Amino acid sequence: MSMPKDKRAQIYRERVKALQPKSKASGMCVRAFFVGGLICCIGQLIRDFGEKALKLTGNDLSTFTCVVLIFLGALTTGLGIYDRIAKFAGAGTSVPITGFANSMTAPAMEYKKEGFISGLGTRLFSIAGPVLTYGVAGSVIVGLLSLIFH
Amino acid sequence: MPACKRKGERTVFFERKPHIVSAASIVGDMEGAGPLGALFDKILQDDTWGESSWEKAESKMFEAAARMALDKTGLSTGGLHCLLGGDLLNQLITANYAARELSVPFFGLYSACATLTEALLLAGMLIEGGFLGNAACVASSHFSAAERQFRYPLEMGVTAPPTAQRTVTGAGALVLRGDAPSPCDPFQSVCVAGGTIGRVVDMGITDMSNMGAAMAPAAADTLRAHLRDSGKSLMDYDAVITGDLGKFGTKMLIELCDSEGLHIEEKHMDCGNLIFAPGQGADCGGSGCGCAPVVLGAHLLQMLEDGIWNRILFLATGALMSPVSNLQGESIPGIAHAVILERVRA
Structure with missing residues (x-):
């Protein structure tokens, strides 16, 4: 051994970092922008439909829009389409609320085989769990702060 | 006292030289559509093969x-002296449940993707030692079953980084x-x-999407040890073939070997690079x-049988992490077991 192991390992890791193929961020960003934007446009259309045709307002209108988008996200996941769009669009499909629907439907489909309780029931939140945990925790903190300072 | 069959630090040579007499391969549809498609014994069109889960x-x-x-x-299974093999799934469920059906003497082995050469090397030793007259070495993996164990549910919309390899079914x-x-x-x-x-090297x-880079140092280590122990040089081999380093792992292996004056590029092949187009x-x-x-x-043994090659060094490489060790911040250890495959007789 001419060099201590740690030094060799460090040099190796640096070489790996330098040589490894990189994700093409620019192309990915453009695709994410357009697909993510398209999902938002669909959301706006749903909202307009709720407002004009169903005469919904305020919270009802927002909830209606979310529910329809979540349904569409879950449906396209179940049909095996969502992951294909995601391969192309990256963050464009994971950031909108449809991505949240996908992250719950995908484990639900997958873990159904291990039963409805220990499989589906337990694993349903295996990916979306952190969003809920920290979403709820964050809202509690914000609520407390608002209570104190208002 | 019999002559020592062990040479150097960790290399063994067999006097009886166990023969590999037959092989069989079953693959998924994507592997079947690859460059070696025509050579496999069976190509599955349905990745559940009529079962209720990918594991089954x-x-x-x-x-x-x-x-x-x-x-x-x-x-027949009754005539088989021992089955040695393994897979990637937790507790070796693939191999264990298959061995239940086969009902033969069985050693379940785990070296991740190096399991095949671990099995070959051990089977060789057991036959050489006279403990077995014959043995079967089997290893398997399944894309969908591995995805759910190591990564995400299949329908989850995620993009793979460019260093990610695809688990072979x-x-x-x-x-x-x-x-x-x-x-x-x-x-x-x-x-x-x-x-x-x-x-284990x-x-x-730490990147589970870059296992080629994690395993390449183990391959380089075993290759170096093999040449040093055996006193052979690269000239003695028609090819040096790794298991599944993939494109980037291959690049890192060649770089590692080059830095030590071992120029393997011309003789090196990788099964992971051969299977998909x-x-x-x-x-x-x-x-x-x-x-x-x-x-x-399906492919390499025929090259030996046909006399295109006379001797190859076959190193399957395995990444020995689990999702748990990875989440706990551990890095990815690699291992590579090597076997010398030779053509005998004229």
Whole structure:
């Protein structure tokens, strides 16, 4: 051994970092922008439909829009389409609320085989769990702060 | 006192040179559509193969590959002295449930994707030692079953980084015999001449999407040890073949070897780079326990049998992490076991 192991390992890791193929961020960003934007446009259309045709307002209108988008996200996941769009669009499909629907439907489909309780029931939140945990925790903190300072 | 069969630090040579007499391979549809498609024994169009889960399908593939390889050499499960093999799934469920169906003496092995060469090396030693007259070595992996264990549910919309390899859906089986092959055996002249036991090598790579880079140092380590122990040089081998380093892992292996004055590029091949064609959506190559055995059994052994090669060094490489160790901040250790495969007779 001419060099201590740690030094060799460090040099190796640096070489790996330098040589490894990189994700093409620019192309990915453009695709994410357009697909993510398209999902938002669909959301706006749903909202307009709720407002004009169903005469919904305020919270009802927002909830209606979310529910329809979540349904569409879950449906396209179940049909095996969502992951294909995601391969192309990256963050464009994971950031909108449809991505949240996908992250719950995908484990639900997958873990159904291990039963409805220990499989589906337990694993349903295996990916979306952190969003809920920290979403709820964050809202509690914000609520407390608002209570104190208002 | 018998002559020592062990040479140097961790290399062994066999006097009886167990013959590999038959092989069988079953793969998924994407592997079947790859460059080696025509060579596999069976290509599945449905990745559950009529079962209710991917895990059950993989076990069925494992069992079927073992039976197919035994059939080809006229052995029944009753005549098989020992089955050695493994897979990627927790607690080796693929191999264990297949062995339940086969009901044969069984050693379950785990070296991740290096399981095949671990099995070959151990089977060789057991036959050489006179403990077994024959043995079957089987390893398998399944893309969908591996995805859910190591990564995400299949329908989850995620993008793979460019270094990610695709787990091969495949099961490959090889049958070894201590005595000479019978005239109807598919392989008449391929034997395991020895090998080098791998060491666990860890260079601190933590990215589970870059397993080629994590395993390449183990391959370099075993290759170096093999040449040093055996006193052989690269000139003695027609090819040096790794299991599933993929494109980027291959690049790192060549760089590591070059830095030590071992220029393997011209002789090196990687099963992970052979199994998929460009444009199949597996640009960094294949991986998984099933990758090495299906490529070896369907393609490489025939090259030896046909006399295109006389001696190759076959190193399957394994990444020994689990999702738990990875989440706990551990890096990815690699291992590579090497076997010398030779052509015997004229």
